Amino acid sequence: NAGVTQTPKFQVLKTGQSMTLQCAQDMNHNSMYWYRQDPGMGLRLIYYSASEGTTDKGEVPNGYNVSRLNKREFSLRLESAAPSQTSVYFCASSEGLGTGELFFGEGSRLTVL
Amino acid sequence: AQSVSQHNHHVILSEAASLELGCNYSYGGTVNLFWYVQYPGQHLQLLLKYFSGDPLVKGIKGFEAEFIKSKFSFNLRKPSVQWSDTAEYFCAVLTGGGNKLTFGTGTQLKVEL
Numbered sequence: 001n002a003g004v005t006q007t008p009k010f011q012v013l014k015t016g017q018s019m020t021l022q023c024a025q026d027m028n029h030n031s032m033y034w035y036r037q038d039p040g041m042g043l044r045l046i047y048y049s050a051s052e053g054t055t056d057k058g059e060v061p062n063g064y065n066v067s068r069l070n071k072r073e074f075s076l077r078l079e080s081a082a083p084s085q086t087s088v089y090f091c092a093s094s095e096g097l098g099t100g101e102l103f104f105g106e107g108s109r110l111t112v113l
Numbered sequence: 114a115q116s117v118s119q120h121n122h123h124v125i126l127s128e129a130a131s132l133e134l135g136c137n138y139s140y141g142g143t144v145n146l147f148w149y150v151q152y153p154g155q156h157l158q159l160l161l162k163y164f165s166g167d168p169l170v171k172g173i174k175g176f177e178a179e180f181i182k183s184k185f186s187f188n189l190r191k192p193s194v195q196w197s198d199t200a201e202y203f204c205a206v207l208t209g210g211g212n213k214l215t216f217g218t219g220t221q222l223k224v225e226l
Contacts, residue, residue, distance in 0.1 A: 042218040100207040104157040
């Protein structure tokens with residue numbers, strides 16, 4: 001079972017470039033999430049989608065946009081990358097909001113020079 | 114806003130030693146509590162969870178955690194660690210009616226042979 005799949009796994013960008021992180025889940029989950037993980041700061045929620053067609057801001061949404069393309073896919077876009085966005089990004093999914101039981105992808109390591 | 118504190122950032126133990134990782138949260142209402150683990154090179158996965166009932170919950174691989182409401186704590190324990198327990202451990206809290214899981218900053222555990 002694939003679970004939650006993220007692409008790309010590694011990416012290097014220059015300041016000002018744009019890119020999209022892709023995420024897909026095959027568990028028929030309703031809710032999806034994007035987190036970033038930084039040393040000493042744990043995981044912080046960027047955006048989430050309670051269900052297909054809805055998206056909401058998390059704790060650190062500035063500089064990001066998301067699209068819930070369909071029930072399976074939830075993408076994260078950096079329109080103009082900044083060095084502060086250097087991080088490891090995790091996509092996750094759950095059956096619904098409020099379960100707390102998230103299934104994570106393997107992460108995408110992004111470096112912005 | 115709720116917060117989660119993990120005071121031990123790095124822990125080094127010898128095999129067979131006992132483990133206790135601290136987790137405290139700041140929220141006065143109903144909470145659901147979780148421990149997630151990230152083994153080297155792998156994605157985060159759920160270790161155990163507390164929703165209600167017996168405050169001592171057991172998870173996978175011999176881990177357990179105790180919810181002490183009066184202390185706002187949910188410490189993770191294991192009587193005898195193994196080398197394979199080397200990983201990063203994250204405490205997380207979902208507040209009553211909340212839609213978002215808030216993570217602590219994580220504890221890096223290294224178990225030496």
